[in-house]
Amino acid sequence: MDSISQAALGAAVAGLVAGKRCTPKVLIAGAALGTLPDLDVLLDYGDPVSNMIKHRGFSHSLFVLFPFALLLTLVWKRFFAPSWPFVQLLTLISAALITHPLLDSFTSYGTQLFWPLDVAPVAISSVFIIDPLYTLPLLVPVLAAFIWRSRAAKLCGAGLALSSLYLMWSLVALGQIQDRVEENVAGTHLEGQPVFISPTPFNTVLWRVVVLDDDKYWEGLASLHDEDPTIDWMPMVRGEWPFPSEPELLSQFNAFSRGFVQFKQEGDKLTVTDLRLGMAMYHPFRFVMAKKSDQQVWQLVEPEQLGPGPLLPRQIPALWMRLLGEQSIDALLCNEFDCYRDELVDMMK
Incomplete structure (x- = not known):
């Protein structure tokens, strides 16, 4: 705290x-x-x-x-x-x-x-x-x-x-959201996959849910004020580590983050992000751990921490409306680089 x-x-x-x-x-x-x-x-x-x-x-x-x-x-x-x-x-x-x-x-x-x-x-x-x-x-x-x-x-x-x-x-609120998440993924290919649940900033009413799914992850929001218990999921790119083995530091990072890690190419840099902290495009723990050489080959580099990413003005009122029970999460989570709902939404059925 x-x-x-x-x-x-x-x-x-x-x-x-x-x-x-x-x-x-x-x-x-x-x-x-x-x-x-x-x-x-x-x-x-x-x-x-x-x-x-x-x-x-x-x-x-x-x-x-x-x-x-x-x-x-x-x-x-x-x-x-x-x-x-x-x-x-x-x-x-x-x-x-x-x-x-x-x-x-x-x-x-x-x-x-x-x-x-x-x-x-x-x-x-x-x-x-x-x-x-x-x-x-x-x-x-x-x-x-x-x-x-x-x-x-x-x-x-x-x-x-x-x-x-x-x-x-x-703890009571967390338990309610956990039960709701289990009901939402039951019978889908996400049943049994690793799940992370955390409250959104400054409250215990609106909760962020992340479910891992191989090279992608599903992110959703669940409010205690929701009338409809169905969680509106957004598929996001998770990426993968480009080397055949992990350096010790990345293994420690994976263990600390409990596997909730995103790998993403940003220009000639490969960033590694702890998905548990932050939401949408805003993540405070983003690190560059590899770069492409002039020959376009990935090489390990000394870790460098990046800024947390953009916090769009539209996300603040959207977060408040979602807390009150508004179901759509597009304004909070969607961006042109990470979202591909149309291609993957059928996988949840």
């Missing part, structure tokens, strides 16, 4: 655990602890693909944060808070740190909760990386706690309760 949400979460957790000991200093310390794991963005792993894959890595691992919390508690009690009970201080610091990656795990990006074990990042994908409906019910009580200090712990507890209820709702 974004830094504001993480800071508010850390402050709320600290305020609740502190109880009668809650002060503005405690809230500020909790906010700092809540954002601390994201300092790994300052590390450079050598190339943009590695920086993407290894973000939310060791600094978000439960195996790292628990010992770090213990060490920080010993130091803090020794030099800054000798009067605090050790268990209460350990609980405060541990909770403020660990709730950060737990919240991140609800997003689509993925969080390596169990680093260094060789397991997939946890990505529940039930909330967007920025969602005011999660953040505001948490942030407002935390800010109020700076003013009404006698009620600070209760205010923080209320904020945590409201924001947690929203996370629970997001």
